[in-house]
Amino acid sequence: GAVVSQHPSWVICKSGTSVKIECRSLDFQATTMFWYRQFPKQSLMLMATSNEGSKATYEQGVEKDKFLINHASLTLSTLTVTSAHPEDSSFYICSVQVHNEQFFGPGTRLTVL
Amino acid sequence: KNQVEQSPQSLIILEGKNCTLQCNYTVSPFSNLRWYKQDTGRGPVSLTIMTFSENTKSNGRYTATLDADTKQSSLHITASQLSDSASYICVVSPREYGNKLVFGAGTILRVKS
Numbered sequence: 712g713a714v715v716s717q718h719p720s721w722v723i724c725k726s727g728t729s730v731k732i733e734c735r736s737l738d739f740q741a742t743t744m745f746w747y748r749q750f751p752k753q754s755l756m757l758m759a760t761s762n763e764g765s766k767a768t769y770e771q772g773v774e775k776d777k778f779l780i781n782h783a784s785l786t787l788s789t790l791t792v793t794s795a796h797p798e799d800s801s802f803y804i805c806s807v808q809v810h811n812e813q814f815f816g817p818g819t820r821l822t823v824l
Numbered sequence: 825k826n827q828v829e830q831s832p833q834s835l836i837i838l839e840g841k842n843c844t845l846q847c848n849y850t851v852s853p854f855s856n857l858r859w860y861k862q863d864t865g866r867g868p869v870s871l872t873i874m875t876f877s878e879n880t881k882s883n884g885r886y887t888a889t890l891d892a893d894t895k896q897s898s899l900h901i902t903a904s905q906l907s908d909s910a911s912y913i914c915v916v917s918p919r920e921y922g923n924k925l926v927f928g929a930g931t932i933l934r935v936k937s
Contacts, residue, residue, distance in 0.1 A: 712870070743923060754913060754927040755868070804867045808923050811856060815867035 713739040713807045717816040724795055725824055731791045732819045734805030740785035741807040746778075749802040749818075761788040761805075795823045826851040826921075828928035830914050836934045841904055845931045847897040847914030855917040859888050859899045862911045862930070871899070871912075904935045 714737040724730050734744055742763045747755040759780055760768040767780035779791040792799055800823045806813040828849045837843050849857070856875050860868035872881040872888040874897075880889045885908075887900045901908055914928040 715867075717867075745923075754929045756927075757924060760924075802865070806867075811917075812858075812870060812873060813923070813925065814870070815860075818865065818867045820865065 712812065713737075713741070713809045713814040715805065715807050715814050715816040717803075717805060717819050719819060720817065721820040721822075723822045723824065726796050727794055729791055729793045730795055730821060731789055732803055732805075732821070734788045734790070734807075734816055736786045736807045739807060739809055741788075741809075742785065743808045744782060744788040745806045745808070745813065746780060746788070746790050747804045747806065749804060755804060758790075763788075792821065795821070797823045799823050826916070826918050826926045828914055828916050828926050830912075830928040830931050832931060833929070834932040834934070836936060837904055839904060839906055839935050839937050842900065842902045843904060843933065845899045845901075845912050845914075845933070847899070847928055849895050849897070849914070849916050849926075849928075851916040851918045851926055852895070853919045855919050857888075857890055857897050858915040858917070858925075859886070859897075860913045860915060862913055864910070868913055901933075904933075906935050906937060909933060909935045 716735045718733045744761040746758045761782040763782045769775045782788040804818045806815045831846045858873045859871045862868040874881045885902045890897045911930040913930040916926045
């Protein structure tokens with residue numbers, strides 16, 4: 712399987728600021744990565760599909776201008792939460808597609824004050 | 825509508841006991857069905873993955889079954905350990921969705937001594 716890391720593991724920021732979350736595929740060149748959001752006691756919700764070298768594909772209801780995704784290399788995708796607000800506080804998880812499996816990162820806990 | 829429903833919502837068992845978690849899905853056709861374990865504050869980790877033609881798949885103390893006729897899957901955990909305390913998520917990959925996944929809400933298992 713693929714080893715996926717995320718940085719930071721947790722972040723606290725003030726309302727109105729932007730936060731960047733990194734997702735790295737450590738041992739696999741990933742043309743496709745996924746970004747999920749998970750609220751407490753709920754399951755993962757797909758936000759967007761990150762494609763290396765092209766624009767991300769966003770799920771319905773997810774604002775592309777608020778959640779900026781950049782997949783500039785085969786091992787790195789970044790999610791930037793712009794002008795964060797308390798309702799953006801959540802657990803953000805990325806995953807890497809390897810053949811017919813997805814391998815998930817450890818997640819990033821975002822708290823917006 | 826593609827849905828995955830899990831039961832029970834939560835479960836408490838004594839260390840050393842066995843338990844079975846249920847998953848009912850309406851996704852059809854699908855490429856594969858997966859069970860993930862998610863520890864609190866961590867990303868999901870794959871336990872088993874089965875194609876529609878497989879009936880059972882084991883991974884150590886975890887055994888997943890699949891009945892494509894009734895659209896049900898189960899995850900059986902034998903000789904539970906305290907470290908098994910986690911959320912167990914049933915995930916189905918609809919064939920029409922490509923790499924996108926449909927997640928169940930998960931069963932929260934607590935193993936106590």
